[in-house]
Amino acid sequence: MQKLPLTLVVITHNEADNIARCLDSVPFAAEKLVIDSGSDDDTVAVAQAHGGRVVHQDWLGFGPQRNFASTQCSHDWILALDADEYLSPELATELEQRLPELMAGPGPAAILRRSTVYMGRPMRWYRPAVGEKMARLYHRDRARWTDARVHESLRFEGSAPTLDAPFNHANNPTLVHKQLKVLRYAELKCRDWLDKGKPVRMWQAPFVFLLAFVKDYVFRLAFLDGWRGFMIAQTAASYALYKRMRYYEMCNNPDSVRLASAALTRHGIDR
Template sequence: MPTLPITLVVITYNEANNIARCLDSVPFAAEKVVIDSGSTDDTVAIAQAHGARVVHQDWLGFGPQRNFATTQCSHEWILALDADEYLSPALCAELEQCLPELMASKICAAYLRRATIFMGAPMRWYLPAMGEKMARLFHRERARWADVRVHESLRFNGPSVTLKASFNHENNPSLPEKQVKVLRYAELKCRDWLEKNKPLRLWEMPFVYPVTFIKDYILRLACLDGWRGFVVAETAASYAVYKRMRYYEMKCNPGSVENAAAALTRHGIDR
């Protein structure tokens, strides 16, 4: 595949097991940039060995970190992937055909479909894991990431397209890693809520778990993925409840914010 004037950008922290596969899956990118927030493993060396320019940036939160990454890119068109994501051969072939025309257009962004591998195997039925649409290919002057600590999304006002083939997401190789990520994401989300002074709605608490579980297990078809689907739905429901309990604690015990941050840092979770 010929090289195209596009930048692949990846934000990393201790991704030595994933970064080579991610970078190598995008052979057509004229530039590959890794924004690393202080990895203590071999992430930086591996990224450099696989053709990436590595830039250090202390962790700013997902949205601000991605916006900083955009400023480090040399090309107008950017493909943003996480280190545990990688393009499929089918998506590479589709991009080979459509990228030149897309890059010459007034399109702001392109949605890519993400397929998830969970507990060592692809999810076959769970809807969010089967072709979830995510805006990951964009023009740097026409789109910007939301400035939030977690669950960031690309914001743009203008035309977009959706590609057919999917890219892959190796979602948390083990349940302990999944739980660590859930804990970290909940903490970041609650800090955003705290800054915005989101109202407490404690009456929701008894209903959040069953509603979320039923939504994911039944309506989103996780039940058809067997026990792996049960685990996905249970994790989603537990996360929905926990982040509300944690936000309640932050509001009634403000000192817990700094105490928790220190504890998470000691365990290498917060950054």
């Protein structure tokens, strides 16, 4: 397969179970760059065995980590995937066909569609898990990730085409993994709020869970995916409520930031 002047970038920490599938799904990338933040499993060895060039960088937060990765690439055009994501054969073919024209033009980025596999099966109806649009292909001089610790996004000016075929997301192999991720993401989001001095609005708490659940379960069609849809909606609503409770605690007991960080680190969640 012809190599294209493109760098695949994956940020990792203990992703030995996922990284090979991710790297192997992009055979046309001239460079595969893995930015690892100190894995203590076989992530680095597996990545290198599957063509990845591994660079160590202590964890900076999702946005800063991705921006650091952009500075380490050998090519200006970058495809950013998470370790638990991988291209479908259809998208790999589409990218091979469309990338030369995209990279030759003045555009800053392209939008990809993401399809989520949850509890071992693809979601069929839940809107954020079926064809979710995400900017993941970009020119590093024309786009930049926000500096958010979590829930970062790619910022650029101008229009970006949307590709048709999806890439896949093997979302949290178990509910245990999901709950651990919720703890970590909530902590990072609350630290961002703390840095910005966001007001504490606990009066919203009684409504947050219900509104978030109804939004996902009804309006985003999670109910059509059966009990898996119920679980996704419940988890999302719990996350929305927990963030606000945790932020209230941070503001009223500042030492809880240090104590929680130490606890999460002991369990391998914070980094």
